[in-house]
Amino acid sequence: MSSTARPAGSVGTVLAVDLGATSGRVVASTVGPDRLDLEVLHRFPNEAVPTPEGLRTDLLALYRGVLTGLEVAGRRGLEPLSIGVDSWAVDYGLLRRGRLLAQPVHYRDERTSAAVDAVHERVPFAELYRQNGLQFLPFTTLYQLVAEQSDGLLDVADQVLLLPDLLACWLGAEPRAELTDASTTGLLTLDADPVWNIALAERLGLDPAVLPPLVAPGAVTGTLSAALAGRTGLPASTQVVAVGSHDTASAVVGVPMEEQDAAYISCGTWGLVGLELDRPVVSDEAREAGFTNELGVDGRIRFLHNVMGLWVLSQTVREWEADGATVDLPELLRAAAGTDVPALFDVDDPVFLAPGPMTPRITRWLTEHDRPVPSGTAAWVATVVASLAQAMADAVATAGRLADRRVGVVHLVGGGALNDLLARGIADRSGLPVLAGPVEATALGNVLVQARAAGLVPDTLEGMRALVRRTHPPRRVEPGQRPS
Numbered sequence: 001m002s003s004t005a006r007p008a009g010s011v012g013t014v015l016a017v018d019l020g021a022t023s024g025r026v027v028a029s030t031v032g033p034d035r036l037d038l039e040v041l042h043r044f045p046n047e048a049v050p051t052p053e054g055l056r057t058d059l060l061a062l063y064r065g066v067l068t069g070l071e072v073a074g075r076r077g078l079e080p081l082s083i084g085v086d087s088w089a090v091d092y093g094l095l096r097r098g099r100l101l102a103q104p105v106h107y108r109d110e111r112t113s114a115a116v117d118a119v120h121e122r123v124p125f126a127e128l129y130r131q132n133g134l135q136f137l138p139f140t141t142l143y144q145l146v147a148e149q150s151d152g153l154l155d156v157a158d159q160v161l162l163l164p165d166l167l168a169c170w171l172g173a174e175p176r177a178e179l180t181d182a183s184t185t186g187l188l189t190l191d192a193d194p195v196w197n198i199a200l201a202e203r204l205g206l207d208p209a210v211l212p213p214l215v216a217p218g219a220v221t222g223t224l225s226a227a228l229a230g231r232t233g234l235p236a237s238t239q240v241v242a243v244g245s246h247d248t249a250s251a252v253v254g255v256p257m258e259e260q261d262a263a264y265i266s267c268g269t270w271g272l273v274g275l276e277l278d279r280p281v282v283s284d285e286a287r288e289a290g291f292t293n294e295l296g297v298d299g300r301i302r303f304l305h306n307v308m309g310l311w312v313l314s315q316t317v318r319e320w321e322a323d324g325a326t327v328d329l330p331e332l333l334r335a336a337a338g339t340d341v342p343a344l345f346d347v348d349d350p351v352f353l354a355p356g357p358m359t360p361r362i363t364r365w366l367t368e369h370d371r372p373v374p375s376g377t378a379a380w381v382a383t384v385v386a387s388l389a390q391a392m393a394d395a396v397a398t399a400g401r402l403a404d405r406r407v408g409v410v411h412l413v414g415g416g417a418l419n420d421l422l423a424r425g426i427a428d429r430s431g432l433p434v435l436a437g438p439v440e441a442t443a444l445g446n447v448l449v450q451a452r453a454a455g456l457v458p459d460t461l462e463g464m465r466a467l468v469r470r471t472h473p474p475r476r477v478e479p480g481q482r483p484s
């Protein structure tokens with residue numbers, strides 16, 4: 001299918017479903033040559049559910065949240081041209097004859113520990129990296145699928161759909177795998193025209209027949225189902241468009257960069273730190289440094305490192321709240337700005353991956369490394385934010401070195417752009433100016449790919465990013481700059 005271009009200067013509305021690791025939202029956007037408005041219609045939580053079988057994603061609750069957002073749009077009388085879905089990467093649903101077999105396992109579940117060894121026995125990691133370009137993460141989809149084999153459901157399933165593709169399918173789309181998210185599975189080739197790596201799948205004992213057809217961002221994959229059009233009041237002509245369905249791919253589209261020497265940090269629950277390149281970097285040094293090569297929109301390569309992100313801070317705050325404290329995070333961040341940092345810790349240590357109280361794990365890490373432990377909540381916040389800033393600054397420097405590119409500026413987008421202490425920490429520790437914002441880069445990227453399919457915005461990434469700069473200009477933070 002293909003969308004119909006509209007006359008130059010046209011303005012239209014699209015809906016973005018943006019599912020992050022801790023929350024989801026449905027966003028309406030009015031888009032035109034000099035217009036890029038966003039309005040959150042509905043926001044809802046996303047919390048993994050511990051079950052006797054392990055940690056699960058509550059996909060039905062997420063779908064209910066999406067439907068509520070679409071119903072709000074219908075009550076408002078909106079007539080969107082299209083809907084696009086993005087979410088976090090690697091997780092999937094198993095289907096048989098179009099029916100979901102079970103609630104998806106969450107990537108933070110610990111089931112893949114044995115599967116990692118099994119995969120690397122069949123395909124050593126150095127060879128795997130040359131084939132798929134992905135840094136080692138124990139929850140990459142291929143490890144999950146190998147772990148799935150022991151549960152038996154994979155033998156019953158006839159299709160694997162990544163979560164944004166599954167939700168798009170429930171809205172009315174054909175079952176497809178969008179390229180940017182498919183590239184996070186570890187089962188896509190690194191070719192200029194990537195395809196499923198059938199030989200690798202078979203070598204791992206996986207049936208390639210469960211992998212759906214691939215589509216590029218911007219493809220129209222269906223229209224809103226008649227049932228949902230009737231329920232929501234939205235037009236039955238509303239198209240479902242594949243966007244950069246990996247939320248980081250959408251976020252990078254929404255980075256307002258114009259500089260050739262720019263790095264980006266998409267910072268929310270995770271901190272994705274890297275460069276946009278024309279070709280992958282799969283050197284031994286890149287592998288050892290933990291850098292990944294994922295597909296971006298228009299075939300660009302997102303060469304990046306996953307830093308644990310604001311997850312560490314949010315889990316720390318949740319721990320205090322669970323103990324009965326009332327936490328005013330903005331006030332704590334202001335207090336932390338005037339507090340000495342007693343020591344830094346490695347936020348990328350896998351010990352910080354699982355949910356749960358964070359300060360005991362940080363304390364243990366600091367003690368084992370003969371470093372002082374913070375005293376008081378302000379010092380704890382200062383330590384966490386400074387450690388995040390250092391990890392992100394280090395990743396920027398390493399990315400530039402590995403890709404042989406001089407980095408002159410860092411764009412910080414996502415929720416982390418609101419954290420002035422983090423932005424100043426990155427600037428100070430990298431020695432580079434930081435351009436903070438937009439906060440809603442992921443939703444903007446989702447919207448822009450849909451709008452381009454409808455002929456509402458320029459055809460190029462550069463043109464779309466110029467629109468972001470005009471409508472959502474970032475704020476500049478210089479190294480050594482103190483709060484005003």
